Amino acid sequence: MIMAQSALLEREAQESSTTHKELAGRRAVNGSSERGGALSTPNYGEKKLPQAVIIGVKKGGTRELLEAIGVHPGMRAVGVEPRFFDRNYEKGLEWYRVCGGRMLQFVKSG
């Protein structure tokens, strides 16, 4: 199942123990900035939160779906599943965003 998640991520951001102000401070230290949900750094380009997530049971065929989506020239799909919601949730939204940037090494771009 693919689920639009902007509302979910917005709620996550609001509930996160790290405030926007704190994150802005960290970005200033790291020489990065945020524009419209995209974290920009001089060395790594933009690290955007995903616009959709694939949710599925184990052995439900999610990998196949992910790879099929990734073939589309207009889509960027993660190469390695970040397992954010079930294994890495406590690492927070910032980890998820940085992970998204790392994913770009594996994606097919259009």
Ligand SMILES: Nc1ncnc2c1ncn2[C@@H]1O[C@H](COP(=O)(O)OS(=O)(=O)O)[C@@H](OP(=O)(O)O)[C@H]1O
């Ligand atoms: N279209 C289609 N029809 C039937 N079966 C399919 C299909 N696509 C993927 N598969 C099978 O789904 C299994 C992998 O599912 P996942 O990608 O969710 O695996 S995992 O849970 O993340 O490991 C994996 O099953 P196993 O080969 O038994 O491991 C795939 O063969």
